Structures are given as C-alpha cells and as structure tokens.
Amino acid sequence: MRRAQLEAHLLVLVTLALVAFGLVMVYSATSAPAAMRNGDPSSYLKRQAVYALVGFALLLVLSRTSYRTLRRFAPTIVTVALILCLAVLVVGPQVNGARRWLTLGPATFQPSELAKLALAVWVAAYLARKTPRDLRTLARPLGLLVGLFCLVLLLQPDLGTAITVVVMVALMLVVAGVPGRLLAGSGAIALTLGLIAIWFEPYRRERIFSFLHPWHASQGSGFQTVQAMIGLGSGGLFGVGLGQGVQKIFYLPEAHTDMILAVIGEELGLLGTAAVIAAFAVFAWTSLSIALACRDPFGKHLAVGLSALVCGQAAINLAAVLGLAPLTGIPLPFVSYGGSNLVVALASVGVLLNIAADGTRKTAAVPDRDRRDGRPRAAVARGGRSADRTGRVRDVRRVAGSRRSAAGS
Numbered sequence: 001m002r003r004a005q006l007e008a009h010l011l012v013l014v015t016l017a018l019v020a021f022g023l024v025m026v027y028s029a030t031s032a033p034a035a036m037r038n039g040d041p042s043s044y045l046k047r048q049a050v051y052a053l054v055g056f057a058l059l060l061v062l063s064r065t066s067y068r069t070l071r072r073f074a075p076t077i078v079t080v081a082l083i084l085c086l087a088v089l090v091v092g093p094q095v096n097g098a099r100r101w102l103t104l105g106p107a108t109f110q111p112s113e114l115a116k117l118a119l120a121v122w123v124a125a126y127l128a129r130k131t132p133r134d135l136r137t138l139a140r141p142l143g144l145l146v147g148l149f150c151l152v153l154l155l156q157p158d159l160g161t162a163i164t165v166v167v168m169v170a171l172m173l174v175v176a177g178v179p180g181r182l183l184a185g186s187g188a189i190a191l192t193l194g195l196i197a198i199w200f201e202p203y204r205r206e207r208i209f210s211f212l213h214p215w216h217a218s219q220g221s222g223f224q225t226v227q228a229m230i231g232l233g234s235g236g237l238f239g240v241g242l243g244q245g246v247q248k249i250f251y252l253p254e255a256h257t258d259m260i261l262a263v264i265g266e267e268l269g270l271l272g273t274a275a276v277i278a279a280f281a282v283f284a285w286t287s288l289s290i291a292l293a294c295r296d297p298f299g300k301h302l303a304v305g306l307s308a309l310v311c312g313q314a315a316i317n318l319a320a321v322l323g324l325a326p327l328t329g330i331p332l333p334f335v336s337y338g339g340s341n342l343v344v345a346l347a348s349v350g351v352l353l354n355i356a357a358d359g360t361r362k363t364a365a366v367p368d369r370d371r372r373d374g375r376p377r378a379a380v381a382r383g384g385r386s387a388d389r390t391g392r393v394r395d396v397r398r399v400a401g402s403r404r405s406a407a408g409s
Contacts, residue, residue: 004293008356011286014279015334015349019052019342021276022260022335029248029256029263030337044256044337051339055346062350066358070351071298074118074125078145081118084111085152092156100156110340112161115149116168117344120305123169127176128298138178138186142169154197159204160328164313166190171308172301175291211326224259227252228321232265232273239269256337258329261321276335277318284311290356299355306348313341 023045030044070077084102088111092099101108123142132138146169153162173183198204206221214222214229231247234240245266248255255263265273284307291303310333317332319325331338333345 004290004356007286007289007293008353010282011290011349011352011356014282014286015346018276018279018283018334019055019346022332022342023048023052024242025260025264025335026256026337028243028245028267029260031243032249047339048337048342051342052346054339055343058343058347059350059353062347063353063357065354067299067302067351067354068296068358070121070302071125071128074122078118078122081111081115082149082152085115085149085156087111089152089155098156098158100158108339110338112153112156112158113340113344115153116161116165116309117306117348119146119149119165120168120172120302120309120348123172124298124301124305127172127301128296131176132173132178132182135182135185138173138182143186157201158329159197160316160330163194163328164309164316164330166194167312167316168305168308171312172305175304176301207326211323214323224253224327225323228259228262229323231262232322235266235269235272237269237271239265239267239272242267257331258317258327258336259321260332260336261318264335276332280311280314280318280333283307287311287352290352294355299358303352303355306352309348310345 026048027042027045031041034043035041088099088102092101093103095101100112101110122145126142130137132142146165150162150165153159153165170183170187198208203221206217210217210220210222210225214225216222218226227247231245231252234245234247245263247266248263252259252262261273261276264276268275287303287307287310291300291307294300294303313330313333316325316328316330317336320327320330331341333341
C-alpha cells in the first residue's frame with residue numbers, strides 16, 4: 001500500500017511539474033506574437049490556464065470515482081466519441097486545410113482527443129472479457145472499431161492521432177497476452193494500410209521525403225524540421241535564457257504547439273530538454289507500475305492504455321522535433337498549447353490515480369467472478385458446485401473438507 005501511495009504521489013508531482021512548466025513555456029513561445037497581434041502578451045497563457053483548471057477539476061473528480069464505472073459506460077462513451085468525430089467532418093470549421101475542431105462559443109473542442117480516451121476504455125473492457133487468439137477474433141469487433149476510428153481521423157485529416165491510437169491499442173494487446181505471431185501479422189496489416197494512406201496523400205508523401213532529406217527542402221516541406229534543428233542546436237548545454245529565443249518569433253512555425261520542444265531546447269538548452277524527457281520517463285514508470293499492481297484485468301488494461309496514450313504521444317512528438325521521425329502534428333502532452341489535449345491528459349491521470357488507490361485493494365471484478373468471495377458465479381448459484389476447465393463437475397465443499405481432514409491426520 002505504501003508503494004502504491006508513493007507511486008500515486010510521484011505521478012501527481014510529475015504531472016503538476018509538467019503542467020506548470022508548460023504554462024511557462026507557452027507564455028514564452030506566444031507572448032511576442034500575441035502582443036503584436038492583439039496587444040495582450042498573455043492571451044494564450046490565460047486560455048491555457050483555464051483549460052488547466054478544467055483538467056484539474058476532472059482529475060479530482062475521476063480520482064474519487066471508481067474506474068469500474070467507466071466499464072459500464074464504455075459502449076456509450078465510444079459511441080458518443082465516434083458521433084462527434086463524424087460531426088467534425090460536417091460542421092467543423094476548416095483550419096489550415098483540416099477539420100478537427102468543434103466550436104462551442106468562445107471555446108473549441110477536438111473530438112479526436114476524446115476518441116483516444118474512449119477507445120482506451122472500450123478496448124480495456126473488451127480485453128478484460130476476452131483475449132483474441134486468432135486474426136478473426138481480433139478483427140471483430142476490436143479491429144473493425146479501431147479501423148473505423150482511424151479512417152475517420154484520416155478524413156479530417158489527422159494522421160498523428162491515428163498513429164497514437166494504433167500504438168496505444170498495440171501496447172494493450174501486448175499486455176493482454178495476445179500471441180506474438182498474431183501481433184506481428186496484425187501489425188504488418190496496419191503498417192501496410194498506413195503506408196497506403198501516406199502514399200496516396202501528396203502532402204503526407206512529401207513529409208516523408210522531407211524527413212529523409214530535410215535540408216534538401218529547407219525552404220519547403222522541410223522548413224519546420226530544419227528550423228527545429230537550428231533552435232535545438234542554438235541552445236547548447238544551458239540555452240540562451242528563458243524568453244530570449246528568436247526561432248519562435250520569426251522562423252519556427254507552430255512554436256507553441258507541436259514544436260514547443262524546440263523552444264525549450266533553444267532557451268533552456270540540453271539540460272532543459274533532458275529534464276522534459278526524464279519527466280516523461282518517470283511518468284511512464286509510475287503509470288506502468290500502477291498497471292502491474294492492479295488485480296482487476298479491466299483496471300490493468302486501462303492503466304496500460306492511459307500510460308500509452310500520454311507517453312506514446314510524448315515519444316512521437318519528441319522523435320518528430322528531434323528529427324528522428326516525420327512530423328505528425330502531435331502535441332507534447334501537458335506542455336504544448338492546446339486545451340482539448342490538456343484536459344484529456346489530466347483526466348487520464350485522474351483515472352490512473354483511482355486505479356492506484358482502488359485496483360490493489362479490492363478483489364478482481366471480472367465477468368466470471370463473484371464480487372463476494374471471488375469464486376466462479378456458477379459455484380455460488382449451485383451452492384458450491386463448480387465446473388472445471390475439462391467440463392467435469394466437482395463439489396467444492398467436499399474437496400475442501402477432504403483437504404482439511406488430510407491435514408488433520
């Protein structure tokens with residue numbers, strides 16, 4: 001119990017540190033452009049702070065609400081998320097050639113962020129009941145539902161979120177004990193479909209080629225990658241100083257969202273970048289430790305999914321900014337500017353905290369178990385008679401009595 005409490009406290013501390021650090025870096029990356037645009041250098045900071053407060057409110061509520069409640073509402077949550085993602089294609093405003101947001105008065109909401117959380121809950125509930133052992137059972141319904149979400153995301157278009165969803169589900173399948181041969185086969189199918197989606201979309205194909213040779217297209221599709229490298233290299237070991245960077249003002253596109261790590265590298269140097277990477281490493285360790293300690297299969301799978309959701313996004317963003325992977329438009333969780341991503345990430349931490357507090361205390365609640373004593377439900381209904389895996393029926397009470405007699409003799 002003490003270890004679980006320590007891990008929960010550490011998870012809260014690293015989350016608070018990343019959010020606070022993100023607010024500072026958002027202000028640093030946006031103060032000058034915001035001042036030139038509307039005269040208020042803290043406009044982005046204020047909006048991000050409001051979303052942070054909403055996210056912390058959800059964190060507190062979900063940390064005190066049993067995560068098992070999510071299991072009962074998993075079909076409803078995933079249906080609502082799918083409807084909202086489809087609604088974006090119809091009524092969502094087009095921004096930079098993409099439809100990803102719904103406008104609600106002064107606020108904007110990105111349904112794909114809710115979709116990631118909804119899929120984590122639904123997949124965890126499904127794997128708690130059944131572990132796929134062949135391609136057919138993996139494809140229906142899990143593969144079809146995940147594929148449908150990925151198709152809708154590609155239509156927005158949002159390849160980065162689709163990749164995040166696939167990575168998250170893959171890690172959950174690994175923990176669920178899906179055979180390696182099945183994982184390799186389904187992974188090959190997913191990779192093939194992903195390459196097809198990239199090849200037949202010109203701007204995605206151009207991003208792949210610019211990733212391979214960014215300096216050959218330094219004034220075109222490789223401009224963002226090249227400027228990120230320049231920013232990271234300009235920082236050196238200690239950086240040029242907080243707020244003193246120039247890449248964010250004149251050169252680096254999307255400096256406050258996808259490319260905020262480049263701003264960190266320029267202003268805080270290698271030490272600042274390493275500290276951010278270390279913080280996410282601690283987050284991954286604590287969240288996966290919570291998953292390992294959980295006795296409930298649903299809670300275990302959900303904790304793995306939420307850990308992959310946050311840390312998978314972080315890994316994809318870090319790799320893209322460092323030039324190790326193509327740009328995908330994925331923000332850095334807790335740090336980048338973006339209300340929907342921040343709220344969902346903090347809500348995920350709230351669920352993880354409840355799993356840490358509740359998952360190790362109570363008897364595992366799986367469909368074939370009774371909540372009172374953990375015996376099979378059939379045994380409770382038949383007064384202690386249970387069918388073993390070979391189909392033979394034995395009297396549980398008689399076996400227990402014979403064992404006590406043998407021990408007494």
